[in-house]
Amino acid sequence: MKKLDIVLPPESVTNEAIAQRLYQAVTSGLESGHVKRKKLVWLELNGCSGNIISLLNGFQPDFEYAITQMVDIVYSNSMMVEDGEKAINRLFELAEGDEDFILGIEGAVALKNEGMYHLVGNRNGQPVTGLQAAKMLGEKASSVIAIGACAVDGGPSAARPNLSQSVGLQTVLDNREIIKLPGCPVHPDWFLGTLAHLLLYGQPELDQQQRPKMFYSDLLHDRCPRRPYFDKGVFSETLGEPYCLFKLGCRGPVTRIDCPTRQWNGHVNWPIGASTCIGCAQSGFPDRMAPFISYNTTRE
Amino acid sequence: MSGRKRIVINPVTRLSGFLELDVTVEDNAVADAKTKGVMFRGFEQMMVGRSPFDAIYLTQRICGICSTAHSVASSTALEDALGVEVTEQGRYIRDIIHCCEFLQNHLRHFYQYTLPDFVKMPPEYPLFTSDNNDYRIPKEINDSLADHYFESLNYSRLAHQMLAVLGGKAPHNHGVFVGGFTTPPDAEKIIHIKSILDKISNFIENKMIPDTYTVAKYYPELFHLGGGPGNLMSYGAFNNYKELGTLYTDPLVYINRKTEAFDSKYIEEKIHYSWYKGNETSRPFDEIQAPDMDKEDAYTFVKAPRYKGVPMEVGPLARLWLSGEYRNGISAMDRTIARSLEAKKIAVIMKVLIDQIIPGTHVQKRWQVPEKAQGAGLVETTRGALGHWVKIENNLISFYQIITPSAWDFSASDESSKGTAELALMHTPLKDVENPVELGRILRSFDPCMSCATHVYRPGKEVKSIKVF
Structure with missing residues (x-):
């Protein structure tokens, strides 16, 4: 290790200071064309x-x-x-x-x-x-x-x-x-x-x-905030109700994605905050996820 | 042939989708111009056999920058077909969601797509390097506009955040539906979007509009270029509310320097120069023509929509002109100014609509699809007049027709006239034919969305190759 690389007091070793030094090193490297x-x-x-x-x-x-x-x-x-x-x-x-x-x-x-x-x-x-x-x-x-x-x-x-x-x-x-x-x-x-x-x-x-x-990794359905309604058998009859959307065709039970915890557009909302999940992150979308909304069937 | 040169620009970047421009230059001026869409997916055929409700979600996938527009047109067409009378609360919130998209789109089109035609961006990033040698704005002002390119990113994404607060996510929202919207907002959501709207309004007034006029000041020749046919059309924007009346513009057209009421019966599509065979002229609900890519004269998959037989310009300039609020002229620069002025107008309309919201109003029902029906949804969207026409048979979609704003603005020629953008390019003098920056400036003034314009393909005879040159 070259001597210059060793950081000794009084050089600050806080995370911020290290990050700052790394940032400066990269920036100067970029500027010189070295990095x-x-x-x-x-x-x-x-x-x-x-x-x-x-x-x-x-x-x-x-x-x-x-x-x-x-x-x-x-x-x-x-x-x-x-x-x-x-x-x-x-x-x-x-x-x-x-x-x-x-x-x-x-x-x-x-x-x-x-x-x-x-x-x-x-x-x-x-x-x-x-x-x-x-x-x-x-x-x-x-x-x-x-x-x-x-x-x-x-x-x-x-x-x-x-x-x-x-x-x-x-x-x-x-x-x-x-x-x-x-x-x-x-x-x-x-x-x-x-x-x-x-x-x-x-x-x-x-x-x-x-x-x-x-x-x-995670099944949307397992992380869905409406999951307790599913477990109790309380289902929305129309869109816009706050209960489980399973009977309206929600594809959460087959979709692996972190939408429920991550949320969209600055983490403010997600599809189920408005309507059903249409399985857009699941293979076979859209044909194998259609119909997206169904009123006349309990399940496809 | 001395003095005659062909210029093909493909890709025309900084727009949504794929566009090829093919112009012939004679004596340093455009002597012929063709705009060509070069991607095909076939959304209308895709809709056939699906549940009518799926059109609201699936047609959004036509376009990533204006997906909400398709959900609004599609849900409006379905309401017509299903005989659903949308409530005023339903309309207000659907229109608010749509306003968010206008703001997102206008901000991005001006700062990310238009501005680099006029403002030299920091050249240390390869995204911004270019051979454009016609940057005229003094360095200090130029650099402040370049800063606003980055600053604007915050406001366009906040516009999409407002959309997501009401519609779940953006692009491709879940909140627009038959009946207007899905989940009723509460006071927290309402104040969330109100507070963002306040920030965006300030940015539009204090940065975007002044920046637009700065560009106009240094590139004044664009007030005399890119005119087009001079015919303007609007299906009616934010109009005919039961209590609020018309907040923007009624359905109007401007033809031969006269304003008259719009009537959908005059809409037709022509195919003489497009890769289709069948009736030369058809109406939106007619049988659809089959393709014929061997046609000698044809050069594009965009058809030629016409109103009373003539090409029309649609979009912000058309709307502001028809509402009487901007009548400086019809040119590339007027189009760009209109877009920025309209951003302010939309923010004002949105504020009015937000103030009408009654929190917690539930508008959803278990909608019934009739065995057989048809409906049309003609709406004004970011880029102009958008129409969806749907037929239902055996409770499923049996026919779907879409005429997008960019199909109007980037339409093919017909036997008597070129398309709108083609006309706008004709006779444009070029300072440097090796570097024809004027062409991109004029094209982008229309805010082309070629993902939308070339969604169409009909099955038929295959061709071995497409002659591009």
């Missing part, structure tokens, strides 16, 4: 682009912290200033170069007509399909994160009759390990927490469906 923020490509494929909007809803950390302190976002269709060929070239430079980057993908991969149902850009007069971009970057990235229901297993973009033949990312990157963050959209904490884990501690622990256990 580089890791690059992140945020690729929007066939979907609603709602996951990047959800990312903007992050509070701690927020988007500003994410792009100034955590990663260099080098590509984002929704957010980047550059456009046209200069934008799309960034993807090819990464695919053809040696630089390390993390790939986050939202939206499904449209397979129909060899991917022509979803173009991400145009290069040298040729269309660049989402399919092409996903494969080319997915094979190269140091880590791949599937962000949201569509990227994980097709989601709403692949809802029947699935005319665009949309599929989840794994289908086109079959040998690649992909961290999967289902949800419609992803909660900003699920993505930023996963990203932080990758940057600070390496890959987070994943379950059998490659979802980080830190977010996707």
Whole structure:
């Protein structure tokens, strides 16, 4: 250990002081070019682009912290200033170069007509399909994160009759390990927490469906504040009542996600605070979770 | 061919969804322009065979930045089909939830999508680097606007927080439903959103509107660019409340410099330059045309919605113009100014509506779906006029039609006219054809949402390739 690294009194050793020194070390490292923020490509494929909007809803950390302190976002269709060929070239430079980057993908991969149902850009007069971009970057990235229901297993973009033949990312990157963050959209904490884990501690622990256990372990139903009503058999007859929503079609009993304890949009509310859970973080959403609301049946 | 050049921009970034711009430039001015949607999912077909209630949740997935709009249009169409008369409390709270989305959207569209066309953002972050060499705002003012880019993030996410307080979460809320809304708010929730609204209103008045006029001051030529057809339309926004009357604008159109009442019977969709075959012209409830991607002249999957046969502009400028509150002009810069002024207007409307809430009012019932019915939901949303048309058979959805605001603003040409944004681009002089910054500035003034405009696909004959060039 070099002498300079040893911290001795009167140097402060409080957490704040250490954090401050680390922050200064990283900042000066970044400024001198000695330390580089890791690059992140945020690729929007066939979907609603709602996951990047959800990312903007992050509070701690927020988007500003994410792009100034955590990663260099080098590509984002929704957010980047550059456009046209200069934008799309960034993807090819990464695919053809040696630089390390993390790939986050939202939206499904449209397979129909060899991917022509979803173009991400145009290069040298040729269309660049989402399919092409996903494969080319997915094979190269140091880590791949599937962000949201569509990227994980097709989601709403692949809802029947699935005319665009949309599929989840794994289908086109079959040998690649992909961290999967289902949800419609992803909660900003699920993505930023996963990203932080990758940057600070390496890959987070994943379950059998490659979802980080830190977010996707508990059954919503087991943590639901309305669970006592379920146990006593007190059920809501209409939406807007404060009792268990099971008989209106709530998918909480089959959905593993931390919504009840985490809550959304600055931790103020969650779907069951308004209506039923529609199972958007569960595989097979939406088709296998439908119908979302039912009045005429006790159970499907 | 000297002096003639083709410019293809794809992706056009800083918008929701995917848009390709294809222009021909002659003597440094736009001689031809095509706007093309380049993604397809097929939401209308997806709705067929589903429970009608599921449309309220599933159509929101058309668009991540304006999902609430689809829940409002969808629930309104279902109320029409189910014969449900929504109560005033039901309307108030649904409209408040919708206001939250207007605010979120206008803030983000101005600061995150529009501003970087005019303000040089800190270049140490690759997200912000660009070859745009037409930044004119003096450094000190420029940097303060760039600071507001970051400051605004707090207010747009607070707008979504208000939405979540009433609607569970955002994007893709759970609170809008048949009858207006699902769970009645209590006093704590009401004061929660009131206190946030106060902060957002201050930001809009003290930062967003002055920032907009700063941009306008340094880029005055945009008051003369990006005009478009000059026809404006609104289905009616925050109007016709039983006790409050009209808080914004009634259903009106402005055609040939004359304002007249809107009538939905004049809405039609044309397909001559779109990849569909069938009747050249159809009404929203008609049978839907099959696709034909081999059509020689076709270049986009966005159809060509028309009102009385002509292309219309929809959105904040149309609404403010029709309500008589802003009549400076119809241009790219007027559109951007209108959006910021409308943000203030929406905050005021929202405050009025919040003051009408009677806490704890339960509006939900066990809604009955008829065996057979049809209904339409025509509403004003962030980007303008949005219509959902639904038919029900055997208690399930049998037909669904959606015409989005961006389908109006980014419509294809028809046999007699180009689409709205295409017209806005025509004849635009370009200072530097290698760096045609004017094109993006004009396009973004419409706040394009191509996730919405290109949700449509109909099954049919496949093609081997799409000719892009």
